Amino acid sequence: MKVLFDLIVKPAAYLDPGTGSMLIQILLAVLLGAGVAIRIFWRNIKAFFTGKKASDASVEDPTEIMDDDPTAIPSESTSTKE
Numbered sequence: 001m002k003v004l005f006d007l008i009v010k011p012a013a014y015l016d017p018g019t020g021s022m023l024i025q026i027l028l029a030v031l032l033g034a035g036v037a038i039r040i041f042w043r044n045i046k047a048f049f050t051g052k053k054a055s056d057a058s059v060e061d062p063t064e065i066m067d068d069d070p071t072a073i074p075s076e077s078t079s080t081k082e
Contacts, residue, residue: 038045040063047053
């Protein structure tokens with residue numbers, strides 16, 4: 001029986017360096033993907049564990065692209081003075 005099994009299944013004992021690199025990339029992609037998913041759904045996750053309802057009215061889209069830069073320092077030409 002062992003001989004028959006050895007003929008059917010041939011184990012690959014060699015892994016080239018590209019395989020290790022690919023496994024590291026897959027691991028990093030999974031970790032970063034989980035981080036993004038947690039970031040996007042954090043309020044829903046928190047509401048699930050605390051038993052409170054997540055309010056849909058105050059939910060902002062974390063992936064929204066803002067037109068203006070909130071970190072920009074306002075210059076005197078754009079500020080309104082009276």
